[in-house]
Amino acid sequence: MLAVLLAVSLVAAGLVWKRERDRGSAQERVALAHGLALHAAELRDAAPGTARDLGLAAVKIHSDGQTRAGLIDTLVGERGAELTPDASSEVALSGDGRIALTGAGDEVSVWDLTTWLDPKVVEKSDRIAALKGHKEDVGAVALSFDGRTALTGGDEGVTIVWDLTDPAKPIRTAALAGGKNAEDLGGVRAALSRDGHTAVIADDDGDVTVWDLTDRSRPVRLSVTRAPTSSVFRDLALSADGGVAVTVDNDGAVTVWDLADPSRPARSADRVLPAKSAEMAMSADGRAVLVGNAHRAGLWNLADRSRPVSTAVFDVPLADMYDMALTSDGKTALLAGPSDSAILWDLSVPSRPARLAALKGYAREIDSVALSADGGIALAAGPGGVSLWDLRGLAEVVADPELAACRGNPGAEIDKADWARYAGGADWSDYGGEGMDFLAVCLINSGSDALSASVRRGGTQSPT
Incomplete structure (x- = not known):
């Protein structure tokens, strides 16, 4: 025993x-x-x-x-590359990610990214054209889904319409004066519908102007509406069909605009979304809006535009929010601020946002970001230049690195x-x-x- x-x-x-x-x-x-x-x-x-x-x-x-x-x-x-070392404050991408705009000073560069997206091509192409004509610095760029129509907005309050059917030979077709008269001065924010036929301009006088660009050489101003706070706008987004717009003013107030009748815009959710937001992005169908500020972002459902519903609030390791972008389906977001990286988020399950990856490679802050419609291409710009990431196949990397x-x-x-x-x-x-x-x-x-x-x-x- x-x-x-x-x-x-x-x-x-x-x-x-x-x-x-x-x-x-x-x-x-x-x-x-x-x-x-x-x-x-x-x-x-x-x-x-x-x-x-x-x-x-x-x-x-x-x-x-x-x-x-x-x-x-x-x-x-490893999928990133420096597009240009030149400082840039604004970037835009066509839906397929092939045409890019980068703004610096009083001009905007046009890029054909075809060679950049082909790993077999060693010699990458330089910019193919420059959009000039502003008297002050460019503070806004917008590009239609097909890359054939562009808007550039200068701090003098004028927005120029460009025909990029041949992106190497851009044609200036018109200039859109801001506000209620041509003498209004100040910066603008600009957005285009998917087909490039509708433009929305938000200027520093607090006016939101809707334009019909069906004939790019003869724009028709459909309406001018004074925003509720009559203050400077810091961000603007427009749905693919041009039916809904969202603005963020300098006080952080977020306003949803119903443009079903573009001649009579209606504020369908004035000040319902959280105040003190710094930046915002919207899905192509206008049903999802992402808003953010220092350390935090929130996702909202706009199925009922008069009653936005909060679907998620999540912490973001950014001391401030300088810009954000959404894919067309609203399932992937790119957030940037005063750090050396922009952060990709998976929003496919709206109630459970998940960090995907950080796009690193900067010694200074990132001022502007852009995503192609499917999230396969990303751009990030700031004082340190513009970088391009080929994110095609990212899902496989995230699933099993x-x-x-x-x-x-x-x-x-x-x-x-x-x-x-x-x-x-x-x-x-x-x-x-x-x-x-x-x-x-x-x-x-x-x-x-x-x-x-x-x-x-x-x-x-x-x-x-």
């Missing part, structure tokens, strides 16, 4: 020891993975290849939200020098590097595999 009790006690002690050993080993793996992920983030700009390998190693060793997000950000960063990284670089390796530099003294034999001069990242042992390797080497003995 005594022998049986002794055996049971030894087994119990062994189980307790094993649990403690496993717990300690798991904590070591988590600490190693998080440390590698941190080094990867620090190396994204200086050594992107090393950053990718370290980030992948972190996920292989311990996959959690932190390591996965870090690897996703690194993989997305480990698979995406190994598929793109199956021979990824970490040598002993880098392991010693970044792994904090961890024994790489535990992770598949025993007897090797390099560690094959895609074959790294993780979890119980790493522990088993340690036991096989005799690194840990069971109690007797």
Whole structure:
């Protein structure tokens, strides 16, 4: 009986020891993975290849939200490129992401992104044209879905209509004076319907003007309506059909405009949306509106324009909100502010917004962002220039960053020098590097595999 009790006690002690050993080993793996992920983030700009390998190693060793997000950000960063180093305050994209506008100073550059989106083309094209004619800085750009009609708004209060049927040879077709008379001065915000036939201009005098651009050379002013606060506008959006517009004024008041009868705009939800909003974006169908300010954004359903319904409020790691963009279906958002990255959010489940990735690569703030209709192309602009991201295939990267990284670089390796530099003294034999001069990242042992390797080497003995 005594022998049986002794055996049971030894087994119990062994189980307790094993649990403690496993717990300690798991904590070591988590600490190693998080440390590698941190080094990867620090190396994204200086050594992107090393950053990718370290980030992948972190996920292989311990996959959690932190390591996965870090690897996703690194993989997305590899899809970015500098369009131009020149500062830009405004950007716009056509629906298919092929034509881009970037505004700086008193002119707007026109870009054909065809070569930029073809990885087989090494020599990328420069801007193909410049839109000039403003006396002051350009503070607004808008582009129709097909990229054939553009609006540029200057701080002198004039909005110029451009025919971009041949984007390399833009034609100035008309100038739209702001406000109730041609002498009104001040900056403007501008938006176009999907077909480019309807334009809405919001100026610094607090006037919202609706124009019919069916004949771009003979615009017809349909209405001028004074906003409730008669203050400067900081943002404006228009639905694809031109039937609903949303404005944000300098006081942060958000107003929904029903343009079913463009000659008589109606404020259908005046001051119903949250006050003190900094920026706003709207889905193409006009049924979803995203508003945001420092540290927070909110998604609203406008199915009933007179009674917007809040569907989600979520925290955003931005000290302020400088710009935001939505895909046509309202399922993906891009938010930017005074940081070196713009943040992509998944809004496909409106009640549960989820962070997708950070588009990094700036040393200064981002002033303006744009997304193609399907979210496959993104632009971000600021004092540091304009960057372009090819986000086609992002869903696969987010779903399984480990698979995406190994598929793109199956021979990824970490040598002993880098392991010693970044792994904090961890024994790489535990992770598949025993007897090797390099560690094959895609074959790294993780979890119980790493522990088993340690036991096989005799690194840990069971109690007797």
